[in-house]
Each structure stands twice: as structure tokens, then as C-alpha cells.
Amino acid sequence: MPSLSISQLKLTIASRNARWLAKPTPLGNLNDQQRRALLGVSLNAADLAARTRVAETTLGSFDQEVDWRARRGRNFVTSVRDQGGCGSCVSFATVALLESMCGVEKGQLLDLSEADLHFCSSHGATCGGWWPSDALDQVKRRGVPDESCFPYSSAFQDGGGPRCIIGPERDRRAVKLLESTTLSSAAARKEWLTRVGPVSAVMEVYTDFFSYGSGVYEHVSGQLEGLHNVLVVGYSESERCWICKNSWGAFWGAGGYFKIAYGQCGIDSTFPFWGAQKVVLPDYANVRPVPGWFGSEDQGADIAVADLNGNGRPDLVVFHIDNPGGENHGYYRIGRDLDGKGNVTGGWSDIKAVPGWFGAENQGAGVAVADLGGQRCLVVFHVDNPGGENHGYFRIGRGLDRDGNVTGGWSDIKAVPGWFGAENQGAGIAIADLNGDGRPELVVFHADNPGGENHGYYRVGWNLDRDGNVSGWSDIKAVPGWFGAENQGAAIAIADVSGTGRPDLVVFHIDNPGGENHGYYRIGRDLDSNGNVSGGWSEVRPIPGWFGAEDQGGGIAAADLNGDGRPELLVFHVDNPGGENHGYYRVGWDLDRDGNVTGLWV
Numbered sequence: 001m002p003s004l005s006i007s008q009l010k011l012t013i014a015s016r017n018a019r020w021l022a023k024p025t026p027l028g029n030l031n032d033q034q035r036r037a038l039l040g041v042s043l044n045a046a047d048l049a050a051r052t053r054v055a056e057t058t059l060g061s062f063d064q065e066v067d068w069r070a071r072r073g074r075n076f077v078t079s080v081r082d083q084g085g086c087g088s089c090v091s092f093a094t095v096a097l098l099e100s101m102c103g104v105e106k107g108q109l110l111d112l113s114e115a116d117l118h119f120c121s122s123h124g125a126t127c128g129g130w131w132p133s134d135a136l137d138q139v140k141r142r143g144v145p146d147e148s149c150f151p152y153s154s155a156f157q158d159g160g161g162p163r164c165i166i167g168p169e170r171d172r173r174a175v176k177l178l179e180s181t182t183l184s185s186a187a188a189r190k191e192w193l194t195r196v197g198p199v200s201a202v203m204e205v206y207t208d209f210f211s212y213g214s215g216v217y218e219h220v221s222g223q224l225e226g227l228h229n230v231l232v233v234g235y236s237e238s239e240r241c242w243i244c245k246n247s248w249g250a251f252w253g254a255g256g257y258f259k260i261a262y263g264q265c266g267i268d269s270t271f272p273f274w275g276a277q278k279v280v281l282p283d284y285a286n287v288r289p290v291p292g293w294f295g296s297e298d299q300g301a302d303i304a305v306a307d308l309n310g311n312g313r314p315d316l317v318v319f320h321i322d323n324p325g326g327e328n329h330g331y332y333r334i335g336r337d338l339d340g341k342g343n344v345t346g347g348w349s350d351i352k353a354v355p356g357w358f359g360a361e362n363q364g365a366g367v368a369v370a371d372l373g374g375q376r377c378l379v380v381f382h383v384d385n386p387g388g389e390n391h392g393y394f395r396i397g398r399g400l401d402r403d404g405n406v407t408g409g410w411s412d413i414k415a416v417p418g419w420f421g422a423e424n425q426g427a428g429i430a431i432a433d434l435n436g437d438g439r440p441e442l443v444v445f446h447a448d449n450p451g452g453e454n455h456g457y458y459r460v461g462w463n464l465d466r467d468g469n470v471s472g473w474s475d476i477k478a479v480p481g482w483f484g485a486e487n488q489g490a491a492i493a494i495a496d497v498s499g500t501g502r503p504d505l506v507v508f509h510i511d512n513p514g515g516e517n518h519g520y521y522r523i524g525r526d527l528d529s530n531g532n533v534s535g536g537w538s539e540v541r542p543i544p545g546w547f548g549a550e551d552q553g554g555g556i557a558a559a560d561l562n563g564d565g566r567p568e569l570l571v572f573h574v575d576n577p578g579g580e581n582h583g584y585y586r587v588g589w590d591l592d593r594d595g596n597v598t599g600l601w602v
Contacts, residue, residue: 003029004207004222012208012221019239019261023213025252032225035210038248039226040087041202042129051133051182051272062190067234067243068100068198074539075594076103077198077233078111080256081152082249086127086162091118092247093200093229094135095144097276098175100231104197105279107542111147111590111598112175113167115155120164125155127162132200132229132274136180143174143280146599148564148590173600178278186262189273190235198233201244202271203260212252216241216259232273233257242267282600287545288342290583292333292351294574295322298581300365300382301553302428302491303572305338308369308376309402313337314559316344317404318583319367320574321358321382321553328362330354330380334404340562342570342587342602349404356395356413359384364427364447365553366491369400370440373466375408376400381429383420383446390424392416392444396468411468418459418476421448426490426510428555431464432503435529439463442470443531447483447490447509454483456507458492460531474531481522481540484511489554489574494527495567497558498535498593502526505533506595508556510547510573517551519543519571523595538595545586545601548575558591566590569597 009022027035068076078099083092091114103109119125121138149167156162167173183189183199192199207222216239234243241259250256260267301320308315316335321328331353336346359382366381378397383390393415399408427446434441442461447454456479461470483490489510497504505524510517520542525535555572562568569588574581589599 004211006211009208009211009221016220018218018220020215020217021213022208022211025211027248027252028211030210034085035207036226037085037087037127038083038089039205039228040089040127040129041227041229042131043227044131044133047131047133048271051184060187062187062194064237065234066190066193069233076100076109077245078109080245080250081114081247083114083247087129088114088118088127089247090130090132090135090229091123093231094132094139096231096245096247097198097200097274098139098144098177098279100198100233101177101276101279102175102281106281106544108281108544109596109598110175110600112144113147113150113152115152115165116150116167116170117144119155119162120150120166125162125164132202136177136274136276139177140180143171143176145170145173145175146589148599149173173282173602175282176280177276178280180274180276182272182274184272186268189268192273192275193232193235196275196277198231199273199275200229201232201242201267201273202227202229203267204265204270206265212258214254216261218261218264281544282602287584287586290318290333290335290572290585291348294320294581294583295324296580297323298552298574298576299323299328299362300427301489301572301574301583302365302367302555303557303570303585304367304369305557305559305570306369308334308400308404309336311337313339314561316570316585317367317369317378318572319365319380319555320583321362321365323362327360328358330358330365330382332367332378332404338561342561342568352404354380354395354397355410358382359386361385363390363424364490366427366429366444367555368429368431370431372396372440372464375466377466378406379429379431379442381427381444383424383427385424389422390420392420392427392446394429394442394468396466398466414468416444416459416461417473420446421450423449425449425454425487426554428491430492430494432494434460434503434527434531437463441531443492443494443505445490445492445507447487449487453485454487456483456490456509458505477531479507479522479524480537483509484513486512488512488517488551491555493556493558495558497523497567497591497595498525500526500535502528506556506558506569508554508571510551510554512551516549517547519547519554519573521556521569521595541595543571543586543588543601547573548577550576552576552581561587562589564590566592
């Protein structure tokens, strides 16, 4: 059947009093074969019959409106993808379901590999159809790794048919499910969407659907083209419709989404919904150790990332303040040549002392590397806790060489003016040119512990030179949101996470709630020339994996380790297990513009 005329389709919609609008789309101009190639559900009649006979118990209670793009104050749905001209919709819908449940259950919106599920599983390396139950079985058995393990586009790079590429350490990177279920009654579907999360659904597709633009779709014209698998992200009782995410790119429909009326195209009559639960993330036990001595008591730590030896590969700078009894001392070491997996491949430098006074009690520390006055410099910060009000100080080590040695001497110790409170539980620094004048600013952060809930604050020192002088300081700015009542480390980093060309502020803290500690971060988008966050703050995001029960410092840095143009998040903590302390770091891959780690934490 030829493509439908948009003008005629609009007339038909109007004559039927339908609630949707048609628009011209590239898909609307496809021929019969091309249209049907997008519809990759192969009906498993026996499985369908068995699943629709399952008895369901419902509570009869569900919300009137649900949309998991804005649920519980958060978005739990990943970006719209494009399956291209391949019948891989089942894998795209199944991966979208898995990604959403990672967000709901684990607090991580991941970008997982549809190509691995479709071309490397029992389905085989073809663009043929599949059935949702079979795809979910494969997720439970073998899991799905992150997108960078096997990008979808790389399956077609040779110009021929699709191929399977087993990415490096594929099994170790795979996310799995323990449970999936089918939902047949309307009440069961809505209760699941209310209480658990999005679901996968199958629908009949007619020719007019390819020209959907907005509104609540119902079939008005054209022939049955095939069966399609989509993600249902919610519903509306007021509009009497399901809200769905498609896999035909964001140019189609309403930004890649559509609404479909109850009872249309078999979506809630012929076919069940598929739900998933109990996501299993990869093993995070391989948090990377930082070798060497940390002492048995620390009072602050931080990290920085910079290419010290000029070989194009970043190096990791690890700093800590030792509290041996009596006067404190600061030390740092260099992990050379971080590779595309976050490993230190060039060995570690010896431990280097930072000369000068640190006081006898500290409550936070920071480190940064920056070019100041034509010299690469190491900037070291600490919060002194003398009794009474705390004070912040920094010094600059000039001429940092490829081995991490300060060759140009150290500046005198400079005070950071203004209030730090009487008790702090973490601090950090970052350096960036905020106002575009070619001279860097020093951003200083601390976590205040006033009794009750903690609070985070930062200030900006303008136009930092290599002698440690600044031309002035901003007012003290609050970081909104929760920090817990007890912290055991905090830090900041600056990077263009949102891709706007303006720096973003990454704020990290270690919460000490009793029992195991937990790490969290948030993004302050688009720092303006006055140091204000002009683009709003992200929600507070958890960092998965082990932090120990007692920490004595933490740090954060952002850098593109694998050269894909998206920054990675490096998170560090000093574990205090009793006896000697130990330092560890982990990497969160591919930080997106909303602050989500889309490529797993390892």
C-alpha cells in the first residue's frame, strides 16, 4: 500500500473526531518493505496464550496520572533511541525497560547496549523479529553491558548486515534482571505503573501511525503493517490513554513519544504488558586501590586529574593530610597515565611532602592542578580547626614537573577570608576560568556541621596568580539540598558536563548515617561570570558501591579518560578500617548533561 497523503489523513482524523494530529515524517514516506522492517515483533502464540491465562491479584488502587519521566520528583526514563531500518524494536524496548528499572531501583540512568542484546544473544546477528519474553529471558541469563561495550552503530560499520561484537570484559560489565512478569488486566497494569515502574508492550501498527505527530492516537486509516514493541512510561485516566516511548528517534512523534487511547491496536487487549524487577548491577568490588602509605589517621583528602608529562594521557594526583599526633602533614603522589579504563598504567610516584604548616587539627582538604602565569602549579588547601572558628588556607607549588616534583618553590600560605563555621566535615577546591578573561578563578568549598543537618557552601577567589594572590573574593554561596547530618568527606570539581560551553560545578559528599557510608554528588549547571549557578541544580545522585563504615576524606574529579568527548567522574575516598588507612577510587563513565553516569561505575 502506498504512503498516506498527509492532507487526506488530516481530513480523516477530523471526520472521525480523533484526538491526534498527523505530521509529515521521513517514516511516512517509506515503502511497504521499509515500513515493515521497523516492526520486529515475532508473535509467540503459545507463550502469549500461556501468559494471558495467568491469574492476577490486584489491590484495585492506582494513581490517576502516572509518567515516569517526572515521578517522585525525578526522571526515570532514558533518552529516545533510533533503531534505524532494523527490526530490533524488541531489544530497544527491553533495554529501555532495563534502563528505567536501573534508575528506579539503583538510582542510575544507564545507557545500555541494544546491539549486544539483539545481535549477540540467542536471537542472533540478524534484523529479524523477536518476542519480549525471549528477550527478557536473555537479560536474566546473560545481561546487557553498557553501550560503549558494543555501540549500536558499530554493528553495521562494514556496510553489510549486522554483526555481533563481544566487547572487552563484556560479562563483567553486564546488568542483569532476576525477575520479569506479565500483566494482563487493566488494573494490574496501572497498579504496576503506579508502584513499580515502566513496562514493555506490544501493539499493532497501521500505516497512519508512521505519520503521528501529537495527541492521543487511535487508528483511523491504512492497513495493518505489523507488530511493534514499545515502552509504556505512564498513563492518563483523564485522557484515557497510555504514554509510550518509541524507538524511531526523537524526530518522530512528540519528541519520540506518543499517547495511545485505551483499547487501541491491541496494546491492552490482545497483548499483555511485561514488567521487570530486581536489577543486578555489575560487581563493584573492584574499586581501585591507591598503593602506599596513608597513615592511620587522616583529616582530609582530595584528587585532581591533569596531563603532567605531556603525553596526552591524564595523570591522577592523590593528596591526603596525615594526623600523626602533634602537627599535621600533607602528602601527595602521582598515578601516571590513566588509560581508557581508568587504570594507572605508568606506575605511581613516590610520596611527596607538602612543606609548611597544616595545624594540629584539620577538617577538610583539597588539591588542584592549573597553569598559573605560564607555569603548571599544584594548589593545596586545608581547613584548620584551631578551636573556635575554623579557617581556610592554601599554598601553591610552582613548576610541577612530569614526575610530580615542585621545581619552582612554594608560595607562602594564603588565608581564604570569611566564615567557615566552627566544625567542618569536608572541603575541596577547583580552578577554572569562570569569566573568560584568561585568568583562572579559585573555587573553595566546605561542608559545615552546625549541629542538625549539614550544609555546603562555596566562594570564588578571582584571578588567581602563581604567587597565590587573588583580586577579590565573592560572597559565600550555598549549595542547596541534602548533605546529611554527618559527613566524612566532601569535594568539588569543575567541568563542562552539560555541553553548553560554560563550566558546571560538581559537588560530592560522603554521608555517614551509621553502618555503611554512602557517596553522593550533584551538578550545579552553568556557572556564570560571577560564580553563580545559573542553570539550576541536578538532584542528588548516589554513587554505588562500597565506601566502608568510616572514612577520613574524599575527593572528586571530572575528565575525559577515553576520548569520546564526554567526561568521566573519578571518586576517591580514604577508608579508616582500624589500623592503617587505605585510599580507593572508582570511575563513573560517560557523564551526560543531566549528571547521569550512563556507562556504569567500575
